[in-house]
Amino acid sequence: MTISSSLNAGVSGLASNASRLSTISDNIANSSTIGYKRAETTFRALVTSPGSGSYTAGGVSVVTSRAIDQEAGLRTTSNSTDLAVRGRGFLPVTPISSLGTPLANYPLNLATTGSFRTDDEGYLVTDTGFVLMGWPAAADGSIPDFARDTGDGLRPVQINVNQATGEPTTEVSLGLNLPATETEFPENPLTGPLEPFVLPVEYFDNLGRSQTLSMEFLPSQPAAAGDPATNVWNLTIRDSASTSNADPNGNAIVGLFRVEFNNDRATGGTIDNVTAVNAYEDGTALAAADLPATLAGGPTVDWTWDTANGDLSINVGATNDVAQGIIGGPITLNIGAPEEPGKLTQYSESFSPNFVGKDGSPVGGLQNVEVDRNGFVKANFDNGLTRTVFQIPLVDMPNPNGLVPQDGQTYLPSTDSGSFFLWRAGDGATGDIVSYALEESATDVAGELTALIETQRAYSSNAKVIQTVDEMLQETTNIKR
Known part of the structure; x- marks a missing residue:
């Protein structure tokens, strides 16, 4: 009706x-x-x-x-792990209650923002009980290629607050002047052997420990008065970490070079040539005990000079202790290329170290964690090092409004939302990640x-x-x- x-x-x-x-x-x-x-x-x-x-x-x-696809404004915060997605995409999270269960059982929840803090186990967790998920980095900080159509490669982001790291030294740059007068026949010849000019240089081994390269510069002098200056120096490099075949002072020779300097008007005082040698200046052959040894034992001479860039190549940290192994590795010592000013020179009368530069750092403790716009979670240490430990991908699907809402402003994929895909933040159709920010209502x-x-x-x-x-x-x- x-x-x-x-x-x-x-x-x-x-x-x-x-x-x-x-x-x-x-x-x-x-x-x-x-x-x-x-x-x-x-x-x-x-x-x-x-x-x-x-x-x-x-x-x-x-x-x-x-x-769900409607974006809101962002507000800044003072916490580096307050994260918000700017543009399309979602942060992968999982309930903290799932930790301790098999990884395959972790549900993949999605969020557009979250205020993450480390809990007592170092996991980045929101106050609503969701753990941030990401791809773990390899030891060298690179992110392996994980499958993008599945969350199997994701792991809960855990920051080890007691983590420490160091960086071994691989390059040393040297600026030093040697006195040209020392390669002339002396006015008062010594009755004993000449004393070298010594320059100790600190470096860091693979375990972050401080070691020393001792660089000894011994001049070559003319045999008789009236003979011209030789402009030649013998450079002996000793290593405190190379215990294999060390000298009585605990240092092993890891490099022996003959350095010749120019004396013409245009290039005087710069390097003319460097040769790696296996004998002392007086022709005496090096004893096996003075040579660096490989881990398997047996002497080897493996030092070289690259004329293109002026690098001396040496190896440090060799030991006879099989359990300890190699605690160093190859180091390039840049003294300058032929005729290059400002590096290793021979002028006038003074021994003058001008500068010593090197990479590497001692062991440092974790200071803070930050997340960049591409989702890289970077641990900053108090020794100045920064290590990538995770990357947070952004999850995207064809129909975001088809997601199933859950507590804590999170969502679950459904048949209506379509199949998800994991993008690197800033790539493809997705936006980027903003740290020190939260998305408002x-x-x-x-x-x-x-x-x-x-x-x-x-x-x-x-x-x-x-x-x-x-x-x-x-x-x-x-x-x-």
């Missing part, structure tokens, strides 16, 4: 507007919740086939959803209050329809009296 259909339409209007009121109240209640995505209510008219000469009201139905309070007024009026109007139908039905029953 037409009047009855009007009553049903009014009832459906009350129910639909009550649902809209629920979404509005939820949105307003979460206007300060970080990462909140507003709920929306959509009305759909129910149309029935009209009869001949009459109309039957179908009423209204309601569909609620969340605008997507609720527009002014818009919600306006919708609240509309809902209230619509609800009242539907109630009025029901009241009117009731009065009309009352008049119908009054016909028969």
Whole structure:
């Protein structure tokens, strides 16, 4: 009956507007919740086939959803592990309750923002109980190629607060002047052997320990008065870490070179030539005990000079202790190329070390952790080193609004959202990751209050329809009296 259909339409209007009121109240209640995505209510008219000469009201139905793909503004914070996605994509997280279970059982939840802090075990966790997930870095800081269509390569991001690291020295650069007068025949010849000029240089071995390269510069002098200056020096490099075949002072020779300097007008004082030798200046052959040894034992001469860039190549840290092994490795010592000024020179009368530069660092403790825009989690140490320990990918799927909302502003993939894909942040269709930032709530309070007024009026109007139908039905029953 037409009047009855009007009553049903009014009832459906009350129910639909009550649902809209629920979404509005939820949105307003979460206007300060970080990462909140507003709920929306959509009305759909129910149309029935009209009869001949009459109309039957179908009423209204309601569909609620969340605008998960709607971005909100970002606000800055003082915490480096407060993260927000700028653009398309989601951070992978998992409930902290899943830790301790097999990795295959970890559910993959998604979030657009999160305030992550390290817990007592070093995991980056939000106050809502979700752990950040990422790809673990290899020992050298590189990120292996993990499968992008599965989360099997993801691991909970764990920061070892007691972690320490060091960087072995691989390059040393030297600026030094040798006195040219020392390669002349001396006015007062010594009765004993010449004393070398010594320059100790610190370096760091593979274990982050401080070791010393002792560089000994011994001049070659003419045999008789009146002979021209030789402009030749013998450079002996000794290593405190090379215990294999060490001398009585605990240092082993890891390099022996003959350095010749120019004396012409254009290039005087610069290096002319460097040769690696296996004999002392007086022609005495090096004893096996003076040569560096490989781990397997046996003498070897493996020092060279690269004329292109002026690098001396030596090996340090060789030991006879099989358990200890090699605690050093190859080091390049840059003294300068032929005719290059400003490195190793021979001028005037003074022994003058000008500079010593080197890479590497001693062992340092973890200072803080930061995340860059590409999702690389970098541990900063108090010795100045920075190591990449994880990379946070961004998860994307064809229909973000098809995700299933969960507690804590997280979502689960579903058949409606489509298959997900893991992107490196900043690549492909995804945005990037902003640290020191959180995404605000997507609720527009002014818009919600306006919708609240509309809902209230619509609800009242539907109630009025029901009241009117009731009065009309009352008049119908009054016909028969």
